[in-house]
C-alpha cells in the first residue's frame with residue numbers, strides 16, 4: 001500500500017483527508033498533514049484557514065467528520081504520544097512543578113504510589129529541557145513561574161507522559177526575543193532525540209529559524225504538503241496561502257470618514273529622556289511588558305503613569321477614564337483581546353462600532369453603522385459568517401483584526417497599539433502596517449508596543465526601549481532601529 005522504502009520508519013503522524021464542519025460550514029476539506037520522527041514542522045496558513053481546528057482534531061480534543069489518523073503507522077495508538085503544549089491555564093498554580101509534571105501519571109497509577117521515583121522522573125523530564133530550571137523550580141508552586149517557564153514545564157510533562165509529537169500553536173506570541181530563542185534551542189535539542197514538533201506561527205523569520213519542513217493550509221485544504229522550507233521562497237508560501245499580490249488588499253482606501261481633529265503634539269518625559277511626538281509620528285515601544293504598560297496606561301486614561309510626564313498640545317494629559325480618553329481622541333487596541341478588547345457576548349457589529357459609539361455616546365444600531373462595519377471587515381479581509389455572529393466563532397487572528405477594525409473609520413489624535421498583529425497572518429500584517437501608515441499620514445500620533453522587533457524596525461520613526469525592570473533604557477531612531485539594537489537595549493539579547 002505504501003511506496004515507502006522498507007527501512008524507513010512510518011511518519012510519527014499521518015493525518016489524511018481530514019474533514020470537519022461546524023454546523024453547515026465546512027472548515028477542513030480533505031486536509032493532509034504528515035510529520036516525520038524528530039522533525040520540526042511548520043503548519044502555515046492565513047487566519048481562519050483551519051490550523052487550530054486541525055491541531056484540535058489531531059490531539060483528540062474534537063472529533064473529525066472524515067479522514068484517517070495514524071501514529072507510527074497504526075490507527076490505534078496511545079493518545080499521550082501527541083501532546084498539545086498550551087500557553088496558559090494548563091498547570092495547576094498551587095501545585096509544585098514536580099506535582100504538575102507527575103499529574104498525568106496519577107490517573108493511571110495503581111498499587112503503591114512510588115513517590116521518590118516519581119519525583120526523580122519529573123526531575124529528569126525537566127532536566128531534559130532545562131537543567132537550571134530543574135534544579136531550582138521543581139518544588140516551587142507553578143504560580144511562581146513566568147509564562148515561558150510554565151511552557152517549558154508543560155513540555156516536560158508531555159515528554160514524561162510519553163509524547164513523541166508536540167503541538168505548539170503560536171508558542172512565541174507572549175514571549176520575549178530571548179525566550180523564543182531559548183524555546184527554539186530546546187525544540188532542536190528534542191528533535192535530535194527523535195521528538196517531533198508541529199509549530200504554528202505567523203512569524204516567517206521564526207519559522208525559518210526553527211523549522212525544517214512546512215505544510216500550508218488554505219481554506220481548509222492542504223496546498224503545500226510537507227515540503228522542505230529551504231526549497232520554498234517566502235513569496236511562494238504567501239502565494240500558496242492565498243495572500244500574494246493577486247489578493248489586492250485595499251490599502252490605499254479613502255481617508256477616514258469621521259476625522260477627529262488629528263494633529264496633536266504629544267510630549268513625553270521620563271527622567272532625562274524627553275521626546276516630542278509631532279503629528280504623524282510613529283513611536284515604537286520595545287521591551288518587557290511592565291515598562292510599555294505603564295506608559296500605555298497613562299496614555300489611555302487607565303491610571304496616571306508612574307514614570308512618565310505626558311503633555312498633549314502643551315497641557316498635562318489627564319483622562320479620568322478610558323471613555324474620556326476616547327472622547328478626547330485617543331484610540332486603543334489592546335493586546336489582551338479576551339480581557340480588555342472584545343465584547344464577547346455582543347455580535348461582531350457592536351465590536352466594530354464600539355469606539356464610534358463611545359465617542360458619540362450612541363448606544364443603538366444605525367443602518368450606517370452596519371455599512372461601516374461591513375466595510376471595515378472587508379478592508380481587513382475579516383472572514384466572518386456575518387456581522388451578527390459572535391466573536392468567539394472567529395479564529396484567533398481574526399478576533400485580533402476585529403479590534404483594529406474599530407479605528408479604521410476614525411482618525412484619532414493618538415492611536416495606542418498593543419501588539420496589534422499578534423496572531424495575525426502575514427498578508428493581513430501588511431494591511432495593518434498600511435493602516436498605521438495611513439493614520440500617521442492623516443496626522444495621528446501612533447504609539448505602538450510590539451514584541452516583534454522586525455515590524456517596529458519597518459515602520460517606526462523612533463523606538464523607546466525598556467529594560468527588564470520597566471525603565472526606559474534607550475531611544476533609537478531612523479536606521480539605528482534594528483532587531484539587534486532593540487534586543488540589546490531591552491536586555492532581551494539571547
Ligand SMILES: Nc1ncnc2c1ncn2[C@@H]1O[C@H](COP(=O)(O)OP(=O)(O)OP(=O)(O)O)[C@@H](O)[C@H]1O
Pocket residue numbers: 022025027045046047048049050051052053054383393394395396397398423425
Ligand atoms: N466552534 C466553532 N464554531 C463555528 N466556527 C468555528 C468554530 N471554531 C472555528 N470555527 C471556524 O473555523 C475556521 C477555522 O478556524 P481555525 O481557528 O482553525 O483557524 P486558524 O487557521 O487556526 O486561524 P488563526 O491563524 O487565526 O488562528 C474559521 O473560519 C472559524 O471561524
